[in-house]
Amino acid sequence: MPSQAALRAFIAEAGGKVGKSEISRHFGLTSDQRPELRALLAELKAAGAAAPAGGRSLIAPGRLPDMAVVEVTGTDPDGDPIAKPLVWVGEGRAPIIYMRPEQRGQPALAPGERVLARLKPIGAGKYEGRTFKRIAAAGPARILGVYQDGRIEPTDRRHRADWVVPPGDANGAEPGEIVLAEPLPGGVLGPRPARVVERLGVMGEPRSVSLICIHAHGIPDVFPAEALALAAQAEAVAIGSREDLRPVPLVTIDGEDARDFDDAVWAERAGEGWRVLVAIADVAHYVRPDDALDREAWKRGNSVYFPDRVVPMLPEALSNGWCSLRPGEDRGCLFAEMQFDAAGRKTGHRFGRGVMRSAARLTYEQAQAHRDAGTDPEGLAPGHVATLYGAFRALLMAREARGTLELDLPERRVTLDEAGNVTAVTPRARLDSHRLIEEFMVAANVCAAEELEARGQPCMYRVHDRPSDQKLEGLRLFLDSFGLSLPASDRLRPRDFQHLLELVKGRPEERLVHETVLRAQAQAAYAPDNIGHFGLALPRYAHFTSPIRRYADLLVHRALIRGKKLGDDGLTESEAARAAETGEHITATERRAAAAEREAVERYLAAYMSHRVGCMFDARISGVTRFGLFVTLDENGASGIVPLASLPDDRWQHDEAKQALAGRKTGLTFTLGQAVEVRLVEAVPRTGGMVFHIMQGVPPARSRGPSR
Known part of the structure; x- marks a missing residue:
């Protein structure tokens, strides 16, 4: 009987699906050994070392069989259909399938159509497909x-x-x-x-862009009457048995365009170390398990933020009212009080339920300006801001000591005028004040996870797995083109990625390396089973600090209330029983929101750029495919495609390992990260798509156009 290792190797080398007959012939097994073989194959499938491939066959994980049902998802820039497998059991995203054109006289494949296709691998994560039989022509439901x-x-x-x-x-x-x-x-x-x-x-009207994204992603944007009625009945929190934090000068620090304020901070010296208080809006007081507000919040999963509006998780009476920590107004809160030594190592913490009154509402820019000038906002004691930054520097030391991954990818800010027209798209500033709030929130989140574990309470963890071997393989190939490398997978730590980013700091490929390292990471998720947070280098982590806009945080608040006996509105047994389902659901709603927010920025950017068609821009090649190039502009991060047909007439060869397109006749080569000059030829706000033509290799007479 072959060993598991030998069997895995045989299935992997087969290149397609194999059955027990092929395995028996290859290893010379007799019919008496069939039961033992079946048990061995079951062990392989359970371990994820082999995947079912229809009938009684198996295939190596991460591969598609030579024939499978696929669904057409769209077209490539040349108009040819692209598809995805209907069933995918490998890691990461399903492979892309480039469908060969239909025979003459046959109608072209349309998005939503399903066919049985013969598949042939043409590169990592890519297949060529040929239609064997059409199964259904059902288009999208809407x-x-x-x-x-x-x-x-x-x-x-x-x-x-x-x-x-x-x-x-x-x-x-x-x-x-x-x-x-x-x-x-x-x-x-x-x-x-x-x-x-x-x-x-x-x-083209104001709000039309976000409207498209809301409906395209099926984001609920109308609250049921019952939920609105409950929110309207909300009243101020009574002090009762709560701790009175109103004498503590807590402050909120948020973006200038923030719509809600759900966290406030305060710090003081404690011997050689620091005492830090993070107070969070007490949403659990108003949103009770399984009431109309709770059911709608679970359905939405999170708030969704667009440049012109927010689709909140909770009605405005709560999200901008009783659960928003407005300055000078009493608000119910849950708080984490934490002690740290001089090096930022936590020496203790406690959680409680209180009533607070924010002493000031600061923007990130205001907090930074006061720190730089050594001043404090009116009404706050001298040294208030300096103390916050002192505690922050200690926490930063602890972060650097444990070696976290910190990707510096500037977020784009879309500025609109009163009519809803885009006036600018600029990178958001990344200030120490942003990092201060992040470090305080991370510390409180860690304490929440530790507290729930210590009390034996269910916890909705924020988990982040290490990168998959498949993604690491692709990343290593990319890094090799720049003379960069990573340690072996079994020794890989977040600090290794951070060291890599420090090596490319100031180099032309810095931004591209940041983006590629980000794409190689696993996606964070919510789950009741803890696997740690790889990116933050933390063994346990939960979201506690934003229950106005994230359902996961509300669950953590309820678990803390139950565990510390802080009220009768804690986590219920039925909520704990369906934690796995809830984790999957709110992970999906979070990713839905991220996709909608990203697409909104792309559409606004396309609207902004539509007035600059014909202009020239400095850019870098951010993607290389067999059908053309993708470029990203240095000016504002706008991205678009350079179709293969727009390049100089040549026989272009795609080198996937080197991420390059090379022309046989012209000698031109386009590689990932290369600086290029491009001309914008099309920008479509309806879809957010942009098309560019690259100027390298184009005669000067053709490259003339409007100036920037």
């Missing part, structure tokens, strides 16, 4: 797009084909309106028919 003269232009850039609206099915839609439509039965040739079922507003 189409979001802009109505124009009897057609719907989809807002999803992956769906390039328009939909036709038959007479009588426009539901009164006017040209330029954003609409929701549903597919109608129709023929396989030509544009597919659809019926308008809802009119959402006019494209």
